[in-house]
Amino acid sequence: MLGSQTPTGISTEEHGTLLTFIIRRIIAGFFIVLGATFIAYILVANAGDPLTNARQLQDPAMRENMIKSLTTSLHLDVNPVARYFLWLRGIGGCFVGACDFGKNIQQGDVTSDLGTYMGTSLKLIFSAIALAIIIGLTVGIVTALKQYSGFDYAVTFLTFLFFSLPVFWVGIVLKDLVAIKFNNFLQAGAVFTTAWIVILALFFGLLAYSVQSAPFLRKLTIAAIVAAVVALLSWYISSTGWLLDPKLGIIVIAILSAAIAAGVTTLTAGLANKKALYSALSTAAVGVALYYPLLSFFHSGMNLWKLLLLLVIAIVVGIAVGYLWGGDDKALNARTGALTALGISIIIFIDRLMRAWYTYSNNPEIGGRPLATASPSTPNLVGDFWIQSLDTLTHLLLPTITLMLISVAGHSRYARASMLEVLNQDYIRTARSKGLTERTVIMRHAFRNALIPITTIIAFDISGLLGGAVVTERVYGWTAMGTLFQNGLQNTDPNPVMAFFLVNAILAVLCNMLADISYAALDPRIRVGS
Structure with a gap:
């Protein structure tokens, strides 16, 4: 006999089984x-x-x-x-x-010492893993869908290259090429030469050409349009000194909001679902309408908790808009509205950070060199929430990229292999033979199942990144858990070494437990009690 159902639609027996599983795993861990x-x-x-x-x-x-x-x-x-x-x-x-x-x-x-250093190290690790998961999965899925294309070959070459590079070497190269050279570029006026404009246009044109599955002439036309747009944008950025005082503005925000609404709808419901599309576009319109009021509100004592509260409100508004549009699937509309609200909130947040860039980079403590190469923060820097946030992000940028590049290489390879394996399964061929759209086949059938084996890799990677952070922190002069561990080893000092090891061990156990629980969420055939 089936058990009673909870408001989530999951039986009380399944809730009890999940709770028992979690308790068992905690005890075993x-x-x-x-x-x-x-x-x-x-x-x-x-x-x-x-x-x-x-x-x-x-x-x-x-x-x-x-x-x-x-x-x-x-x-x-x-x-x-x-x-x-x-x-x-x-x-x-x-x-x-x-x-x-x-x-x-x-x-x-x-x-x-652990209380001081742990927050710094975990901030670096989770920034790297979040970006690695998003970029790695996206690149892996796209290369699987564009198998044997120029884009696939280029990504394969780069991933194997990044995977083979030592972390400390990547860190040193990034310090020189990204931070030092970019800071010099800003101090020289942030002007692109004609050669760089041509290089950027060709690069993005080739990228656009490689990711398309279309006749040659159409691919070439789209690539030429992309190259021309990139060249025009590069000239505009260079001639206006935009990199010295960047901002998006209401027009760009409106264009990006519409693009986010269309993109989210395409992924979640398909553009043919008018109710979902109207929900996303209405949410985008609300976001654009609130752009100037939000900019004014951001000035009055902003902090992290207020920012998180605004994000929650934005997601709730997106859900409400989706439900108000009605239709046969209100939950799908609500999900589309919520994701659209999240995307628009992110670009408005980025715009506000950009508006603080000029003040931050010209601060006497920064000296016109905003990309940091050492330490997790700028000593003696005085400023509001936006200045401090920019300082944190600029110091996190290079160490995060250093750790992320190695992880992206692995995640993209596993995602590609997993997606290709799923696409060759009988149920995918059956779904296509039933006349389902390619978006439905990929997003509802293939993507979710392709995530199952990748979940294990991500769980191991989170704990493994803590070890990589030891080297990365040393390269960038961070005083964090890597320093605690290294000093402990050099001085034969057991307590700092054990503090580092304990945090690493707990992270490994927790991540693997979350991975096991995720299996049941991703595949209904898997039951945590089995």
Whole structure:
């Protein structure tokens, strides 16, 4: 007999099974982390002598006092196994809000250092993984749909190239080519030479040509139009000095909003679904109408929580507009409106950040060189929410790209292979033979199933990026968890090393648990209780 249904349409039995699964995985994850930290602690405890530097002090009294102090604070007079449980007791205090990761060799508080550094490292990691997932999946799916095209071959070459490059080398090259050269370019007036305008036009023209599946003449015509538009935009940007004081403005916002509405509708419902299209266009119209009021509102004490509240309101408005248009599938209209509202909110946010660019780049602490090459923030920088946000983003840019490029290479390859495998399945051929549109076949049948194996890769990549961040942080001079880990290794200091390892282990377990839960959401045939 079927169980009673919840408002979400999922039976109470399925809810109970999911809850049981999560509890089981949390318990299993706890013991996995426990075993992993025990092995790591024993290895670290036997990796060297933390008293090496103290024994080299020339003054006998100072040497004796230092050895005694370190022995007491690090419990070096205790067997490593017993010492692990002393360390574990301090970690157990996290359950009651009293974490104690111990002391380092300099007698500093590791808990305090971890609290300071962890936010910086996680900000970098999740920025990189978010962009890697979006770009990697998009590129992988497009190359699968354009198999053996020029675009496919070019992406394949680039992904294998990025995948083989060492992280530290990519970071050094980006510092020179992107940050230093771009800052010099801005200080020289941000003027494109004729050669660069031609190069940009040819590049985007070739890109437009390679992604099309059309007759030669049509492909060539569209590529020529794209190249001409890029050349014209490049000339405009150069002649007006737009890069020195950028902004989008109401006209560009309106054009982009309409494009977002059309794009979202194409992906979610198809342009033939008039109700969904009207929902998206109406949401876009509301966003454009609120453009100037929002710019005025942004000036009055903006902070992150107000920004998130505005985003929630925008999504709710998009949902409401979708429901008001009615039709046979109000939920589809609401989803289309919500996604459109999200996209328009992002471009309005970017426009407001652009308007702070001139003030930020000419700040005395920045000195006309806004792209940072070192540290996670600019010391002594004074400014409002927008200035501080720009500072965070400009410092995140290069380290995020460095980590992202390696991950994008892997994600795009897996996405391409997974999509190609799904497209060759019998149910896809059946869907096409039934007369379903290509959009319906790709978005409703192929895309969702192609995501299942990729979910595992993403889960592993998140925890793996923490290791890559150690090198990246070193290249860009960030003082974060990578510094904590490296200093711990160099000084044979167990507590900082274990703090880094514990965060990494918890991330790995959580990400894999989320991946398992995602399987059930992506494929109804998979049940978490099976």
